[in-house]
Amino acid sequence: MTREALLTIMIGLALLCLGLLAWSWWRRARRDAAYPAPFGELPEGARTTATFTTLYVATTRHGEPLERLAIRGLGFRSRADVTVTDKGIALDLAGKPRMTITPDRLVDAAQATVAIDRVVERDGLTRITWRVSPDTLVDSYIRPQEASARQLADAIRPLLPTGNA
Template sequence: MTLIELAAEQKSAEVTDWAARLGWVAGLLLFVALVYWLMRQGWKWRGSLQSGLPDLPTAPGAPGAPRLTMSGRYHGSTTAGQWLDRIVAHGLGTRSRAELTLTDAGLDVVRPGARDFFVPAGQLRGARLDKGIAGKVLAEGGLLVVTWEHGGTLIDSGFRSDTAADHTAWVEALTSMNHTSTTEGTAR
């Protein structure tokens, strides 16, 4: 047998079984779609569980002169004291850019691409620096957490300024504002 005859007899092994490969790819895509759908259903379920939360207030027409302003990110809201119990009702679970304005009337949170909300001064309960809120963990003191009351529920909302040095001034202003409203409430 000559070399040419041997070469003609040999047949290349089949490299790819396309039917099996396409089956695996289709199965993987279906699995990813199922996981995504389950996550979305969980988000909707959480929102329906929190449906008792009333609509968020909007800013008054003339809120007054700004005491402080901040540009940064809104990282979400949780039940106060439970940093992993995310609140998703009324768009509070949607992360976004945020512009905060603190006036004597309260805290105005403007979120491009998400629902804005306003926290009246009488509902502000305090502020602190923390390291995390549901879905976001930063260095110690890297997150401004504002505690407020809405519909009988205490809520923690997490913000991060573009300039982290701003956080301390916000904590001081919100704490003094809460102290003033609490003192005025007991004096009546």
């Protein structure tokens, strides 16, 4: 086999792999299109209790940290600022509109070690469990940059419905 033929085969295989990756992401995005992203502002008069500079890691199916969801605006890792207020949590991901998770959607705030593309030291991630729809729970993983994952989880816990704190 000539060098040119081998190069042509390798380029063809690379293009096939890239095509399969694009196709699988398109199918995943279509599958998850039913889940609405929580775009919006915090309610009027919300009092800020804490702010954190973070790295947004992923949003996954609840209890399945290796199954990324392609929810619009939450499909990719990003730098983010998290603002915790008395009326909810605001996620400001780089280049995306603000997302707000209100207390009625919050289920839990805990620490984690593993998410789809990130393994960190023990309890180095904050896992926020919330309702993306009335019957669907998801877990969003956030890695604080200048504080601990425990500090972020502790700041969120007062917002949890009674009995989940």
